[in-house]
Amino acid sequence: MRYLLLFCAFLMTALLADSAAPGPTPPLAAQWKKIDALLKKDRTATAAPLVEKIYQQAKVERNSPAYVRALLYKIRLLSNKENDADEKAIALLEADLKTAAFPARPILHSLLAGLYSDYYNQHRYQLYERTQGAAPTADPAPPSAANGGPDLATWDAGRLGAAIVRHYYQSVEEEPQRQLATTLADLGDLATSGDAEGRALRPTLYDLLAQRAIAGLQNQELYITRPEQQFQATDPRLFGSAQEFAALKLDAPAADSLNGQLHALRLLQRLTAQRLAANNPAALADVDLQRLGYLRGITQNTDLADHYEPALARMAEAYKALPISTEFIASHAQAQREADPTAAVALARAAEARFPKSRGAARARAVRAEIERPELAFSAAGMVVPGQPWRLDIVARNVTELHAFAYRITLREWATAGNGNYEERNRPLAQRFAHALKAVPAATWALPVPMQPTEYEEHRFAATGSSLPLGYYLILLTNQPKLSLADPALASSVTAYALAGASELSAVSRYQMATDIPQLLVLHRQTGQPLAGVAAQATYQFYNQDGTRSQAVKSEATRTTADGIVELSKTLKQQERPLAAAKIWRGTDTLLLQNLPGVHSQPIDNQPQRHAFLFTDRAIYRPGQTVYFKGILTQSQAANAKLLTGQPVSVRLLDVNGQIAQTLTFTTSEYGSFSGSLVLPTGLLNGEMTLQTDNGSLSFAVEDYKRPTFLVTLDSVPGRPQLGQPLTLAGRARAYAGPATDGGRVQYRVTRRELWALLEGGFRGRSSYPPGGRGGNQEIAHGTTTTDAEGRFSVTFTPPAVPQQPGRRGWEPGYLFEITADVTDAAGETRTGTRSVVIGRNPLSLQLSGPELLDRQHLPALTLLGTNATGEPLPATGTLRLLVRRYHPNLPGVPGPAPED
Known part of the structure; x- marks a missing residue:
């Protein structure tokens, strides 16, 4: 109900907000003002009759603005008093849709699509677990509100997605010419929002509804189930000029008539044609910008993705006389941000200089600020040797100088800093350590930084920490000569912190299972010698009788023996209480030991949890069949959840023994989704197999529930197949008894996947892919053929030639082409054959194998295997070079090994 109220508030803002320029007073302004005042005081029972009166009056008078507004208020009132609002x-909207007239009818279609979409978003967890129901026998128009409304609890995700697409489609198909002739001014108080520039770019009812439809149809979750023959956005002219795009013919198979991408592109075509006819360059540029943004979202991991940035550059030049041209430049800068941050900064500056006060210039400034924003993180040992230099491992970006400050803190502050509750850990640093930061730092020092100010890249390096006397410290690193935690708005400032202690004491713990008594061996931190006479005291943790508050009790202090050993004995009352910590001390040197054996896990804060929801096209398969799957990656914390975009996902197929049979890698889309297919292996045990990710899994049955009578094989490819050259694979279908399968119908499909190695790195351990490599599947060919009298058939396709990207050197990706052929015989039995072909720019593949560790003085024999794209041996000669990884030696005085980039 809370989500519905938020959605209604959004609709009211979008359709009923105040205009930048005051317009005429609506006829019912006084009544609406009174209703708003009542709702503000939560007097819904008093407001409801007033809304109903306006609703009934508007229906009789056919006052569409008042009628639609009253409907929105009725929905808001429902959300305040109904559990199933x-x-x-x-x-309510479905019932009113039957009698609504123009212009209310297309608006209700759009509002219904939004309500269905909101329901989908808030119930996606239940929908992912729901099996597909029977298709409705007729157009599934839900019942009226009088008899309880639609039973959405029985709808699966596919049916709900189809309803969303259908209503968005009908919202712009209801008398489109009248919608184009209806200006926003004609809608009265239904469309009083927006500034003058926005109303000039999108001036009609059709614009309003089309924009809502395009935004809603971008959600890829709506297309969980797709027909075999479907619309594919593969024509490069989609990225062409406005005239070229408007003239492009867009068709889809009949089975894919509800394809949201097709409808969105057709809407963009209509808007483009209307702008061309009206000779409105600014409005035309606005549609072109929206088109390119939409195409970028649906063409990721395809060849068409390479057309996005050139199209932005062309249109930025074509509309250079208009302020909106800076929007194209800002989008280009955003696209270049990861691959070439230097070029992205140059583009952003160009947008800022062209029209400094434009929206595009503001976007460009934000992109540039994000690229130039300094980032800093570091780690250090929790305890160091007093009076000795120590090591800091630093990860930094856009940082040219570093200054360190060490402030003394109490043992209590050091112990509780990492174990406090969520609110405490998220308090500003200046508040958490306010007392310590008021004092003079115990030590300050400058750290050399091996990076240039315009590199915009992450660097890892080690530095030396200043020697510290006995005690506990808050270590702060900042890129400013003077520490200023009170000015977080300073964009060029960045600060990172860690806690460290300086103690000569160290301890090794051991838990005696027989006696249930933990022991400590106390050693000198630098020499490793056992220390005698060191005092030790244990702290035990327990809850009070009502279990509402944690309490601690300390044991009696004991001392280490001549061998440095001390037992942390328990009293009778402490026998059932978990050991929380132990403190050892000698003079002023104190060491607190936490996480010792026997410590019970403390309640953890509600941390963000990732979930991957997987679903397949079937629940049971035969060995050798193709499994089509899709997944959604989300992150939830408490009652909040969000989709995770641009995240690498590894999908593993586990056989019945839990062994990994196949692994595929993907990157989630802007809607948090990923999809793919795989062919189940043959020759393994039947039973329950599993699709597994790091954050979720899905199991399905694999059974020979119908004994096969024939098999399908695809021959290997001889020679050296190359990109851009036609490739033919021969196949054969024959019965297990020997006869050929004559006249069988063959449906084949060819997919391509780019093969990139996942690179380590990214700021604070984030993994990243090289520019252009995302590991998704792309269908490049499909069709049908027939087996001949000998059961033979052939599949011919051309592996797309991929142009070499300018500036790319060294190793390049390969491409895995998977050819799947489904053969159906006269009896209706279907069998599948597959063949995978790896083709790169170089048709020769080399594999080098040998031991992981080598003695360079006595190198062992290494095995080199040369093959063609299909794995057939291929002779080759060349030069073998042994290279070392990039190595930056530590700066003078820095202990330990050098970090690797």
């Missing part, structure tokens, strides 16, 4: 709101 979302279902009843949908039923």
Whole structure:
């Protein structure tokens, strides 16, 4: 109900907000003002009759603005008093849709699509677990509100997604010419929002509804189930000029008539044609910008993705006389941000200089600020040797100088800093350590930084910490000569912190299972010698009788023996209480030991949890069949959840023994989704197999529930197949008894996947892919053929030639082409054959194998295997070079090994 209220508030803002320029007073302004005042005081029971009166009056008078507004208020009132308000709101609009007239009818279609979409978003967890229901026998128009509304609890994700697409489609198909002739001014108080520039770019009812439809149809979750023959956005002219795009013919197979991408592109075509006819360059540029943004979202991991940035550059030049041209430049800078941050900064500066006060210039400034923003993180040992230099491992970006400050803190502050509750850990640093930061630092020093100010790249390096006397410290690193934690708005400032202690004491713990008594061996931190006479005291943790508050009790202090050993004995009352910590001390040197054996896990804060929801096209398969799957990656914390975009995902197929049979890698889309397919291996045990990710899994059955009578094989490819050259694979279908499968129908499909190695790195351990490599599947060919009298058939396709990217040197990706052929015989039995072909720019593949560790004085024999794209041996000669990884030696005085980039 809370989500429905938020959605209604969004609709009211979008359709009923105040205009930048005051317009005429609506006829019902006084009544609406009174209703708003009542709702503000939560007097819904008093407001409801007033809304109903306006609603009934508007229906009789055919006052569409007042009628639609009253409907929105009725939905808002529902959300305040009904538990199932979302279902009843949908039923209310569905019932009114039957009698609504123009212009209310297309608006209701759009509002219904939004309500269905909101229901989908808030119930996606239940929908992912719901099996596909039977298709409705007729157009599934839900019942009226009078009889309880639609039973959405029985709808699966596919049916709900189809309803969303259908209503968005009908919102712009209801008398489109009248919508184009209806200006926003004609809608009265239904469309009083927006500034003068926005109303000039999108001036009609059709613009308003089309923009809502395009935004709603971008959600890839709506297309969980797709037909075999489907619309594919593969024409490079989609990225062409406005005239070229408007003239492009877009068709889809009949089975894919509800394809949201197709409808969105057709809407963009209509908007483009209308702008061309009206000779409105600014509005035309606005549609072109929206088109390129939409195409970028649906063409990721395809060849068409390479057309996005050139199209932005062309249109930025074509509309250079208009302020909106800076939007194209800002989008280009955003696209270049990861691959070439230097070029992205140059583009952003160009947008800022062209029209400094434009929206595009503001976007460009934000992109540039993000690229130039300094980042800093470091780690250090929790305890160091007093009076000795120590090591800091630093990860930094856009940082040219570093200054360190060490402030004394108490043992209590040091102990509780990492174990406090969520609110405490998220308090500003200046508040958490306010007392310590008021004092003079115990030590300050400058750190050399091996990076240039315009590199915009992450660097890892080690530095030396200043020697510290006995005690506990808050270590602060900043890129400013003077520490200023009170000015977080300073964009060029960055600060990182860690806690460290300086103690000559160290300890090794051991838990005696027989006696249930933990022991400590106390050693000198630098020499490793056992220390005698060191005092030790244990702290035990327990909850009070009502279990509402944690309490601690300390044991009696004991001392180490001549061998440095001390037992942390328990009293009778402490026998059932878990050991929380132990403190050892000698003079002023104190060491607190936490996480010792026997410590019970403390309640952890509600941390963000990732979930991967997987679903397949079937629940049971035969060996050798193709499994089509899709997944959604989300992150939840408490009652909040969000989709994770641009995240690498590894999908593993586990056989019935839990062994990994196949592994595929993907990157989630802007809607947090990923999809792919794999062919189940043959020759393994039947039973339950699993698709597994790091954050979720899905199991399905693999059974020979119908004994096969024939098999399908695809021959290997001889020679050296190359990109851009036609490739033919021969196949054969024959019965296990020997006869050929004559006249069988063959459906084949060819997919391509780019093969990139996942690179380590990224700021603070984030993994990243090289520019252009995302590991998704792309269908490049499909079709049908027939087996001949000998059961033979052939599949011919051309592996797309991929142009070499300018400036790219060294190793380049390969491409895995998977050819799948489904053969159906006269009896209706279908069998599948597959063949994978790896083709790169170089048709020769080399594999080098040998031991992981080598003695360079006595190198062992290494094995080199040369093969063609299909794995057939291929002779080759060349030069073998042994290279070392990039190595930056530590700066003078820095202990330990050098970090590797």
